[in-house]
Amino acid sequence: MRSGEMENCSFRIKGMCCGEEVGMLRSEVAPLVGGDEKLSFDLLSSKMTINGSIDAKLAEKVIEAVARTGMEAVSSGDACAAGVCAINAESVWKRNGTLFSCAASGLLLIAAFVFQAIHAGNLFTALSDQSVPPIFAVVLYFSAILAGGRFVFPRALYAARKLKPDMNLLMTLAVIGAIVLGEWLEAASVSFLFSLALLLESWSLDKAKTEIAALLDITPPTARFICPHDGDIEEKPVGEIPVGATVVVRPGERIPLDGVITRGTTFVNQAPITGESALIAKGSGSEVFAGTINEEATIEFRSTRSASDTTLSRIIRMVEEGRSRRAPTEQWVDKFARVYTPLMMLVALAIVVLPPLFTGGGWAGWFYEGLVVLVIACPCALVISTPVTIVAGLSSAARNGVLIKGGAYLEAPARLKAIAFDKTGTITLGEPSVKQVIAVNNHSEEGLIANAAALEAHSTHPVARAIIRHAESRGIRSSVADSFTIFPGQGAEGSIDGKTFWIGSHRMLERWQRETPVFHDAISRIEEAGNSIMVMWCDDHVCGLVSVADKVRPEAKDAIAGLKALGLKKVVMISGDNLKTAELIAKEVGIDEFHPELLPGDKVRLISELKTKFGGIAMVGDGINDAPALAAATVGIAMGAMGSDAAIETADIALMSDDLSKIPWLIRHSRKTMAVIRQNVFITLLVKSLFLGMAAAGVATLWEAIAADMGASLLVIFNGLRLLSITGAADDKKL
Incomplete structure (x- = not known):
């Protein structure tokens, strides 16, 4: 650059x-x-x-x-x-141009009408069709029109030059038409009421922006930190606290930055980020996150991120960026509005021309009704309601611990018919433990674990972490592996003390033709018990095996039942694990279809097939080891993304906690958002259809039309903002 x-x-x-x-x-x-x-x-x-x-x-x-x-x-x-x-x-x-223009238009309109009423002798005569305003009242009416149209007329001129009719052109034509008819009061009223509608719409959008910002902007503006020079506690704006500073947080205060506790123990309320109300115990070495609440005791922590790079800051940034990723429904509404506006201009022309030609009615009356159609045709209520609803839905989801990267991914779950879960770390806790170590061919258990830990040191898979934790718990020092190579979904290879060692799945052992019948039987018995197997071998013989087992998430069964209750046709579990282990876990949580022993490429192919079959599919994984499958799905959902940059960046939707119950909540929330959008479209079109019928019958007035259009705009905006009130699954069901 x-x-x-x-x-x-x-x-x-x-x-x-x-x-x-x-x-x-x-x-x-x-x-x-x-x-x-x-x-x-x-x-x-x-x-x-x-x-x-x-x-x-x-x-x-x-x-x-x-x-x-x-x-x-x-x-x-x-x-x-x-x-x-x-x-x-x-x-x-x-800063307040719209307000001043609207106020000036209103005052001039009132003054003009007062002069007209004085000239006419009384109020009712002034309102009659026979009343002709005096020249001074006409000047005031014209001034009211100019003031009310201060921000409308330039845009109308632009739309006319570009031959792209919009609401500004519709209103301008309505005002000009009323002037042509000599209806100065009506013309000034339309100009004033439209400027009032713009003012109220701007106010309602500002209110929406404020409420949405309040949902997410929960980081305290200042933080206390220990000065490294004299040890005193100082308070500074959070943006000035450097990475590595020791920050002090007292009970009841929000944590200002991400960091790691260095002193003290407490309970932290992480609901502002994860949406979970349960308090989490934290002590020395525990991670804490900006925006969460320290509930019990004073703690000190070392900041690990700047204020602009905290987990909460990234969530806010993602939500803001997500606003520009428009949902299909939003795009459809915009396309519809582009056709709708010129179509309504033709309808207005038809109402002006056809009735006088075929019924012999007066041209002036039908010209007036054509102006009513121009006013009520304004598509703003139709167009603005959808983005407001989408943004409210995105912000509410983020407040409940579900980060959705744009309207397209908020809308997609509402239409899902199929969903796939990875097993390890998604259906299960992702914290497997070593259950058994079997060393053969003159290898010791300690040597086997030391070599296995060396090969798994570079892997992020939960099984690799289990082996490393087991070595640490037994005080076994890991060997040193050179020339390290990972085989995704299968295992790893490395050189230890000049010999080449492999560690991998049972299937990898078979593929490399290192298995004996006796060893096969031993492995099969362990797998029958629901354990996963990692086998180690070197150049010419098998060294032994390590069996590990994971636990099912406590909420998994209820979450799967909840998805079925929502009407999803297919709930699938995919895994690289052996058949028996996958079968036992699928049965335990109520999943009817499972696919075991899949390599990463196999998972991608399966997801692609299911997406074609069902017209779309969601894939739920950890966002790191499942990245290719998540990318292949219609919607990729990453679990436990709090504190994980990779998960937040990889997935279309990131769950900030490891809570599977958020998946059915997400689908309900998506459906509710789409229902509100449909309600808004229905309300808007109903109001417009009603006034179109009244105009065709010759009984509608410009005042009524502008008031109805303004009311419809406000109604759909506030209807969309109802989504901000969702604070949990219970509220979601009641909304």
Whole structure:
């Protein structure tokens, strides 16, 4: 990257509140930055991000392009901090322009109507069709129209030039039409009410943004740390605490950074990240995470991450990035709106032209009803409700310990018909222990374990960790392995004291033709008991075997039953373990179909086949050893991602805790989110259909239409925000 350039520059866009404005921005900005794929938008934060490097000259061009649409771009983020895009202090007018315009329009409207009423002699005469406003009232009405349309008319002009009709053009045409009819009161009322609708919509979106931020932004602003120079306790902003500092947290306080406890024991409430209410015992050497709550005693811990790199910071960052990954339903609504708006303009034209031609009615009356159709046709309620609902669903899920990387992955679980679980570390605890060590051919148990630990030292698999823990617990010092090679899903090879050793599964032993009939029978008996086998051999003989066993997660059986109750057609367990062990575990948790002895490539092929058969499948694993299978699934779900960078980065959905009950919760939450989206679409189309019918019958008014459209917008926004109230499985069911 050249000097003076910054990566991923963001702009706050004033006036961007729905998909139509996004379309306008894309058409102007995309050619400057290299195409649509370089742009991402967050409606809730009114943010546009350019994905790639940008310099000061290009930033200025982007700001000018945004201005052509009638909106305003203010740079933000890292680029601003570096001076590439300077932020000027905003005036009160700029910060509250919509409020002032709306207030001015309302006051001018009231003043104009008062003058008209005085001129007419009374209020009722002023409201009648026969009342003609005096010239001074007309001037006030016109001023009210200009004030109310301060932010609407420039965008309407842009839409007309580009032949892309939008809500701003619809409202402008309605105002112009009312003026043509001489309905100055109606024209000014439409302009004022539409500016009021924009103000209320902006307020409701700000409220949504505030509530969502409050769900996630739970890190304390300051932290106490022990000064390394004099040992005094000082308090500084959390962003100024260096990695490696000793931080002090008192009972009842939130932990400000990720770290490892160096002094004290306590219980920590990790619900803010994992969604689990149970307190977790923590002592010296235990990890603690920013945003969690120290419940019992004062502790000291060594910070291991900066404030911008904590687990909670990454969660917040993922949720924010997820807002720009639009769900299929959201994309469909935007496409529908692009067709819907010009179609409704044709309907308005038909209502103006057809009734007078075929019934002989007056043109003025039907022209007025055509204006009503233009007003009620505004698609903003339809377009804005979906992203608000999606973001509320993403934020609520994150607050409950489920990190979803975008609307597409929030929507997908609602349609799932099949789900696959890896066995080790998912259905089981992933903490196997060594049950038996059998050394043969003049090898000792200690020597066997020492060599096995040497070969497994570079593996992340739970069985490898079990062997290493067993060696440590017995005080056996690991040998040193050279020329180390891992065979994924099978085992490992290495050179110890000049000899080549292998450690691997029973199947690997058979494949390498190192097995004897006697040894085969011994292995089979151990596998019948549900244990997993790791065999070690060297150049010309078998050295021995290590049997390990894992425990099933206590919530696994209920979680599987919950998935079946939700109507999933297929629940599958896949494993690289032997047939008998896989069969026993599947039977214990209630899984009917299982596939044992699979290599990583076999797992990917099976997931691909199931995805084709059922039209989509979720894969649940640990996010590290199962990365290829997770990537092959429609939705990859990683377990126990708290503290694991790899799991958070790999999966589409990351469960911050090792709690399988979060899987049925996720599906219910996804279905609830989709139900709310459908409710919002239904409410919006119902209101619009009702007024379309009233306009066709000649009984609708502009006042009623603008009030109904404003009410529908607010209703669908707050309906979507209901998802923020979900705090657990019980609340999810009641919502």
